Amino acid sequence: DTAGKVIKCKAAVIWEKSAPFSIEEVEVAPPKANEVRIKIVATGICRSDDHAIEGKLSTVKFPVILGHEGVGIVESTGESVKHIKPGDRVIPLFVPQCGQCICCKDPRSNMCIAGKMKKAVGLMSDGTSRFTCKGKQIYHFMNTSTFTEYTVAEEMSVAKIDSGASLDNTCLIGCGFSTGYGSALNSAKVHPGSTCAIFGLGGIGLAVIMGCKIAGAARIIGVDINPDKFNIAKELGATECINPKDYDKPVPQVILEQTGGGVDYAFECVGHIETMLAALNSSHFAYGTTVIVGVSAPDSTISFDPMILLTGRTIKGSVFGGWKSKNSVPQLVSDSLAKKFDLEKLVTHRLPLNKINEGFDLLRSGKSIRTILLV
Numbered sequence: 501d502t503a504g505k506v507i508k509c510k511a512a513v514i515w516e517k518s519a520p521f522s523i524e525e526v527e528v529a530p531p532k533a534n535e536v537r538i539k540i541v542a543t544g545i546c547r548s549d550d551h552a553i554e555g556k557l558s559t560v561k562f563p564v565i566l567g568h569e570g571v572g573i574v575e576s577t578g579e580s581v582k583h584i585k586p587g588d589r590v591i592p593l594f595v596p597q598c599g600q601c602i603c604c605k606d607p608r609s610n611m612c613i614a615g616k617m618k619k620a621v622g623l624m625s626d627g628t629s630r631f632t633c634k635g636k637q638i639y640h641f642m643n644t645s646t647f648t649e650y651t652v653a654e655e656m657s658v659a660k661i662d663s664g665a666s667l668d669n670t671c672l673i674g675c676g677f678s679t680g681y682g683s684a685l686n687s688a689k690v691h692p693g694s695t696c697a698i699f700g701l702g703g704i705g706l707a708v709i710m711g712c713k714i715a716g717a718a719r720i721i722g723v724d725i726n727p728d729k730f731n732i733a734k735e736l737g738a739t740e741c742i743n744p745k746d747y748d749k750p751v752p753q754v755i756l757e758q759t760g761g762g763v764d765y766a767f768e769c770v771g772h773i774e775t776m777l778a779a780l781n782s783s784h785f786a787y788g789t790t791v792i793v794g795v796s797a798p799d800s801t802i803s804f805d806p807m808i809l810l811t812g813r814t815i816k817g818s819v820f821g822g823w824k825s826k827n828s829v830p831q832l833v834s835d836s837l838a839k840k841f842d843l844e845k846l847v848t849h850r851l852p853l854n855k856i857n858e859g860f861d862l863l864r865s866g867k868s869i870r871t872i873l874l875v
């Protein structure tokens with residue numbers, strides 16, 4: 501029985517900005533009040549982890565244990581934990597849901613004020629870390645830190661899921677799948693018969709396509725500079741794909757011509773200013789909605805002629821697909837078990853945790869959609 505004791509286990513640590521992962525033995529302290537310790541079983545590799553390594557997420561501190569798309573089993577719980585017990589299958593939530601704050605109480609938002617405080621800088625609410633390695637404190641990441649055999653998270657950052665959920669591709673509900681799928685369903689509210697354009701066909705963009713299809717969109721246009729992504733995009737519901745490199749005019753012009761004036765919904769799933777503007781300019785002048793899903797570099801600014809909005813366009817964004825995390829994740833897992841969508845379509849590779857650097861090479865070279873690390 502490990503409850504109440506420090507656990508020594510394997511984790512992938514990033515010691516400094518731009519460094520590779522090193523597999524280390526770390527100590528994971530027992531959970532304090534309102535916290536749970538989780539044995540991570542599977543965790544996906546997401547572009548945002550790479551942004552963190554590159555120093556593009558301003559709140560990340562090193563050394564750190566990254567990873568925010570995981571699934572596992574609760575090993576033990578701290579004092580005052582009410583709704584989670586050892587043995588429960590869970591998904592850590594990088595957007596918590598405290599249930600008490602002004603955002604949690606507002607149906608329009610899935611943000612949580614609790615997630616913006618201490619934990620945003622890689623520490624637990626009491627200002628300390630649960631990880632040490634070689635005598636040094638290791639920072640947490642996004643309330644989750646899943647590139648480790650064991651992690652600690654607060655109850656408000658953990659969703660209990662169906663006991664029959666797979667401890668494998670279910671991890672994608674922790675970020676990539678839900679972010680894209682919810683962007684279509686919650687943020688854009690794609691309507692039946694509509695026309696959609698998705699810029700960037702990585703894991704996020706493909707999950708947007710899955711959402712657009714389920715919402716009944718009639719035309720789903722995938723846009724990517726890597727045509728290797730077109731087959732899978734079409735398999736998931738894209739009705740056509742555009743490679744900007746095939747045209748000598750700007751993509752918005754191509755889309756405006758092909759759609760008779762622009763799309764109902766445009767999604768930016770790359771994280772670049774240029775594709776954000778291209779998405780906006782591809783949307784219909786009178787009623788087009790653009791949803792920013794990609795994460796841009798810190799201090800980026802975007803500029804456009806405000807007249808572009810005056811006629812009726814909307815531009816908005818969302819994190820984690822607009823899902824209120826603790827409420828929605830168990831339902832998404834149930835929908836997955838009911839085969840409403842197939843997470844496996846997004847999985848291209850599986851590797852053991854100690855090959856994590858290979859997994860990131862696959863992401864950086866554009867060869868993978870999602871790599872699942874088996875911990």
Ligand code: APR
Nearest residue numbers: 547548700701702703704705724725726769770771794795
């Ligand atoms: N135009 C169109 N597509 C592009 C362009 C461009 N100018 N530049 C890159 N892409 C494509 C890439 O070829 C790739 O297929 O965008 C896709 C991005 O996919 P991934 O790198 O796999 O990223 P993903 O995990 O889907 O995340 C996308 O959302 O959550 C954020 O941080 C994440 O900003 C990132 C974005």
Ligand code: ZN
Nearest residue numbers: 546548675676
């Ligand atoms: Zn992610």
Ligand code: ZN
Nearest residue numbers: 598601604612
């Ligand atoms: Zn809250």
